[in-house]
Amino acid sequence: MRAGTAGKGAGRRAPLTRHQLLLLGASFLITVGSFAVLPYMSVLLHGRWGLGLGTVGAVLAAASLIQFGGGVFGAALARRIGLRATMLTALTVRTAGFACFAPGGGGPVLAVVALLLVSAGAALYLPANKAYLVAGRPEEERPRLLALSGSAFTTGVALGPVAAAPFVLSEPTALFGAVALLFAAVCGAHALLPPVQDGDRTSRTGRTGRTDRGTGVRGRPPREPFAPAERAPFAYALLSVYVFMYFQHYLALYAIPRMSAASYGFLLMAYALLLAVLQPLLARWTAELPYGRALRLGFGAMALGTAGLATGGPVGIAAGAALMCWAEAVLFLRNELEALAGSAAPAATVFGRQRLAAGFGAAAAALFGGPLYGAAERAGDTGLFWLAVAAQSLLLPVAGWAVGRARRDQAAARTTAPAAVPAPGSGPASASPSGSGSGSGS
Known part of the structure; x- marks a missing residue:
């Protein structure tokens, strides 16, 4: 399967509009501001506000679930009030969250509330941001636009922690205040964007998406069905993020004892900058790659990457991180393109569902x-942890494919099951039980 006709018209790329440039610039600034603070939250919650490590872990887990899973609520809000209004709402919430961090004596409760507000704002913002970026543009332009969006976010991820490092522990109140002002300015810039319709696109199945302000019962926007063609991208987005987050969560714990903290920081920056370059460079190739092959290459690269980490040496860790970076650049974008191509729902809804899977x-x-x-530590070899992750990267997609194949076969069997024919002279009650599925395809 292909996401679309990404290769057509490649020589006549339309220039970015000033509104798209504003969104891409805002994406960079938003991520710089967010990652000036968020990577240090465990230190601040534990060291500054005195929360226990168990509580810190629970708070961060809740914040992560809100930030990812809340994308479906962002998509629902976009259907009700529109894309621009949703982005403005999200940025207002995030500005309020960072402003809550600023008071020096606010205490841990206010800090937790602030973190949850920041996470909720992120959940509301991203589906509307991506949908606005691709609204009204031809299908072949989506890979480049989404890749540029990813690069803008990723560059912010690379620079934010470095910019904040001198201030986050010594002057946290000033840092939080500066980030709140940054978000307020970005929110004001979003007010300059014109309203657009989310739905000016046709999927490869020929179905046209609805606008972002559709009406339903008593003025409520209609619920968009979860198309069968979206189920595979949803499932594989879940599995790819599941494998990738092992790398995201546990690389520091594993790598810092094997290299200096400065070297690890350099590795993270190199990873983010490499991803920012790879995403747009590989966008057209990724879009033209058949979906099944993209899954095999992406999950295979993650398996090789995590196996490389298991060697424990600096070269193996660096090579493993590079393979994970390549997999992230290809697999995550390809899942989004496949979901967009297979659905007639508004783009914000599709992106929200992908965030929910994540x-x-x-x-x-x-x-x-x-x-x-912990089990690998008790066994005396934490490299076993990464080998277990590599095995999951190989086996889970195969299991997902087998489950999907079984369901498709069952659906095909129900659709093609012949109607029961009563025996001569018998009444309707003598019909064979196999006829109970007749008409299922109508």
């Missing part, structure tokens, strides 16, 4: 990762 995957990795890493 939330489930991240939560599952957090739930199982700690005990698995």
Whole structure:
């Protein structure tokens, strides 16, 4: 399967509009501001506000689930009030969250509330942001636009922690205040965007998406059905994020004892910058890659990458991180393109469902990762942890394919089951039980 005709018209790329440039610039600034604070939250919650490590873990897990899984609520809000209004609402919530961090004596309760507000704002913002970016643009332009969006976010991830490092522990109040002002300015810039319709697109099945302000019962927007063609991208997005979040959560714990903290920081920055370059460079190739092959290459790269981490040496860790970066650049974008191509729902709804899948995957990795890493520690070789992750990267997609194949076969059997024919002279009550499925395809 292909996401669309990404290769057509490749030589006549339409220039980015000033509104798209504003969104991409805002995406960079938003991520710089967010990652000036969020990577240090465990230190701040524990060291500054005195929360126990168990409580810190529970708070961060809840924040992650809200940030990822809340995307479906962001999509629902976009259907009700529109894309621009949803982004403005999200940025207002995030500004309020960072402003709550600023008071020096606010205490741990206010800090937790602030973190949850920041996470909720992120959940509301991203589906509307991506939907606005691709609204009204031809299908062949989606890969480049989504890749540029990913690069803008990723570059912010690379620079935010470095920019904040001198201030986050010594002057946290000033840092939180500066980030709140940054978000307020970005929110004001979003007010300059014109309203657009989310739904000016046709999927490869020929179905046209609805606008972002559709009406339903008593003025409520209609619920968009979860198309069968979206189920595979949803499932594989869940599995890919599940495997990837092992890398995200546990690399520091594993790598820092094997290299200096400065070297690890450099590795993270190199990873983010490499991802920012790879995403747009590989966008057209990724879009033209058949979906099944993209899954095999992506999950295979993650399996090789985590196996490389298991060697424990700096070269193996660096090579493993590079393979994970390549897999992230290809697999995550290809899942989004496949979901968009197979659905007639508004783009914000599709992106929200992909975020929900990511939330489930991240939560599952957090739930199982700690005990698995602990078991490897008790066995005396934490490299076994990464080998277990590599095995999951190979086996889980195969299991997902087998389940999907079984369901498709069952659906095909129900659809093609012949109607029961009564025996000569018999009444309707003598029909064969096999006729109970007749008409299922109508």
